[in-house]
Structure formats: C-alpha cells, structure tokens
Amino acid sequence: MRTHVVDHPLVAHKLTTLRDQATDSSTFRRLTDELVTLLAYEATRAVRVEAVTITTPVAQANGIKLSTPKPLVVPILRAGLGMLDGMMRLLPTSEVGFLGMIRNEETLQASTYAERLPEDLSGRQCYVLDPMLATGGTLAAAIRFLTDRGADDITCITLLAAPEGLANLEAALEGLAVPVAIVTAALDERLDENGYIVPGLGDAGDRLYGVAH
Helix, strand or coil: CEEEECCCHHHHHHHHHHHCCCCCHHHHHHHHHHHHHHHHHHHCCCCCEEEEEEECCCCEEEEEEECCCCCEEEEEECHHHHHHHHHHHHCCCCEECEEEEEECCCCCCEEEEEEECCCCCCCCEEEEECCEECCCHHHHHHHHHHHHCCCCEEEEEECEECHHHHHHHHHHCCCCCCCEEEEECCECCEECCCCCEECCCCCHHHHHHCCCC
C-alpha cells in the first residue's frame, strides 16, 4: 500500500479553513470541492491512458487519451458525496458508482447498507472518495468490496488520515494482490478514544450538510 501526503501550500491553506470550527457549511462544501480537485490531480498521475494520433490545425501530433474501460469514481455515502464534484471536474468522462457504508460507533466496524455498482469490475481502475481515514475500517471494507468484484487498481482520496487508520488498513489488506494507494491532504496526530481524528476537523458529514433534527 502506498501513501502520498500532498505537500502543497494551497492544499494546506484550504485544509486550515476546513479545520476551523467557525467555518460554515456552505464554505466547507466549497473548500472541500476545491481541495479534492487539487488532491485528484495527484491521485490521477497513474490513470491509465493509451496513445492516439490527432490532427492539429497545423500537422499531425501524437498524444494520449484515457483508456477503456473508463475510471470508476466511488464516493462512500454520505460524506463522500461532498467530494464528488471536485473529482468529476478533473475526470468528467469517468463513471460513478456509490457505496453506502456505516460505522458501528461501539465496535468501529463498517458494514455496507447500499450499493450502486457494476457486478463485474474486472480491469477497472477505481477512485474511492471518503473524507476521513480514521480507524481504516470503512475503507478496508470498501476496497475488499470492489476487489471482490474484480477491480484491479484502487486509489483512495481522503482529506485527513490518522496513523492508526493507515496501519489498520495495511493490516486488513495484507495479502491483497491489487495495488492500493492513499492520497491525503494531511496525516494527523492520532485517534481519540471515540475513534475521531485529532486535531481533525470534526464529523465531515455534519460539517458538509449540517445535522438533521
């Protein structure tokens, strides 16, 4: 498993505002959108392409295009939806599937409650969107779900990651014969006793969409 912490002043600047508890939901959504586009630029360095020859107004030229099958973007509901537009801005021709996963707050184990994905993902390169890599359970379950259907290359994009989550994820994926990469804006200090990232930014879903009463 490869982990890439994106070191860029614009990434750090936007993340600082996201962390601030005074940032309202509308600003949080906009900055998440902008930040994910920056992260997606790094995450797609290994996107699969094929050679093409095109004709410019002056002459023929060699270039590349995204290869087939198209990349599959998979936001994890609900917070991952807040990352989708930023990702699709960079990969507008990709396809989108959805995974609904929930974490048991007592056991911290993740389970799938909904999915909208092709049954056969053979040969597909997948980009999983989830704001927080905390305990690692949700991403581990999502990656196993996708690889069980045949996905053969997975990159996970997160706003934050915790050291414990990365270690747990690597252990959970031991023996998996599929390359997995984590691209994140920051590696934070630790998890607290409730499984939240410290210093973190709070509950990403609530920060994005508010709390429905």
